[in-house]
Amino acid sequence: MKFHIFVGLLYVLPLNYTSAAALERSGQSVHALFEKGNYAEVSVLQVNPNVSGKVQPVSSLGNPEFSTGDMVNKQHYFQAALKLQPHPQVSVALLFDQPFFTDVDYQFDTNQPLSEIADVEFDSNNMTALVGYQPNANWNLFTGLSYQSFSGDLKIGKQVDYTFFDYHVNFPKDHAWGWLTGVSYQIPEYAFNTAITYRSKIKHSTNASESIWGFPLEIAPQQATEIETPESVNLDFHTGLAGQNFLYGSLRWVNWQDFKIQPTQFAAILQSEGLGNQFNLIDYQKNQWSTRLGFAHQWSPKWITAVEGLWDSGAGNPASSLNPVDGYIGVGTGALYHFNPKTFIIAGLLYLHFTKPDTVQPQSLITQISSFSSLEQPEAWVYHLKLAHRF
Structure with a gap:
């Protein structure tokens, strides 16, 4: 079995999807570091979601509940990696990805001046x-630094009792550093590899x-x-x-x-209303777990x-509008084709069926203001294309 032929296929499909859990979009993989020799890749992904919900009645306007329509926008994003082996025992890599992202919007116009x-x-x-x-052929000890940008914009408007709540906050782009470390063990002749990677949280400060x-x-x-983007642990294996x-x-x-996320003025509004630290603008109730299990077959050298x-x-x-889905189950398929021993292309297709979040009383204020009474059509198709080359 040829270890280097197989490694690329493990990443035919993206590990995570936007809004499946919090702001998560990318699995933050470091797989390129384990490729044989010098290696480069670029990936393009398109996500076609189909997610809609029903907003709870706006009682003061006398309107029945309404459907948001398709509220998660189509997304395109890419990943890239460059790995070099300057010495048999030393490898270096530069990776680019877009780990945290969400893009949700809807608007409902009434006969009244408010929406x-x-x-x-x-x-x-x-x-x-x-x-x-790499002290020997089996072990790989690695570490590194991450330079991350983070930005955001949020606008919510809803009739609360007899007042229309219209709040807007913009978070300018901020850059900050984080770190990661891990270890991998491999047996090349059996195409066996297992790796564990820890990424630190990254602290952003934005006006x-x-x-x-x-x-x-x-x-x-x-x-x-x-704003601190979260720490994470990845465990990967193949055999x-x-x-x-x-x-x-x-x-x-x-x-x-x-x-x-708790902006200064928003926190001051809560203080003035006697709510203290009871609510954050955005927060989450539990940690995310995700897993995948796959089976591959090599039909020929190509x-x-x-x-x-x-x-x-x-x-x-x-x-809520920030949490229209809450996790998923999915199935995927993909194929790898070698143009020659050094260059290959990967195409993948993934179907995700999202889990509908509970519609119980929310904890954070944004989910109170923008909560849904039900969710419909929670699914997405993900298309993935990767081009890779060894040199």
Whole structure:
């Protein structure tokens, strides 16, 4: 069995999907570091979601509950990696991905001058530099730094009793550093590899601008809003089986339970209403777990195909505009084709059926304001194309 032929197929499909759990989009894989020799890849993904919900009645306007329509926008994003082997015992890699993202919006116009709106966008870019040390053919000890950007914009409007709540906050892009470390063990002649990777949380500080009804909020002295993207642990494995077959899988944990966003002026509004620290603008109720298990077969030196199953626990929040889905189950298939011994292309297709969040009383204020009474059509198709080259 040829270890280097198989490794690329393990990543035919993305590990995570936007809004499946909190702001998660990418599995933050470091697989390129384990490729043989010098290696480069670029991946393009398209996500076609079909998610809609029903908003609870706006009683003061006398309107029945209404459907949001398709509220999660189609998304395109890409990943890239460059790995070099300057010495038999030393490897280096530069990885780019977009780990945290959401893009949800809907608007409902009534016969009254007020509307029901939600428009939530968060985005991040992550550049990771890795160095690995291989003391022998089996072990790889690695560590590195991540340079991450994070930005966001949130607008929510809803009739609360006899007042229309119209709040807008913008989080300008901030850059910050994090770190990661891990270890991998492999037996090349059996196409066996297992690796565990820890990524630290990354602390951002951004001067959020807040407004209500279009007027700037200046209730309290302005302070920077602290946002910490969560720490995570990835466990990956694959092994060769008889008959040119392969088994692979992964387990990922993300610490969303400690994540929160609480802008200065929003916190001041809560203080003025006597609510203290009872609510955050955004937070999550539990940590995320996700896993995948796949089976692959090598038909010839040029062709490999695979099928896999996926599961994501979600982050436990009630249904809202920021949390229209909460985890998923999924199935996927993909194929790898070698143009020549050094260059190959991968195409993958993934179907996700999202778990509907509970519609119980929410905990954070944004889920109270933008909560849903039910969710419909929670599914998505993910298309993936990767081009890779060894040199």
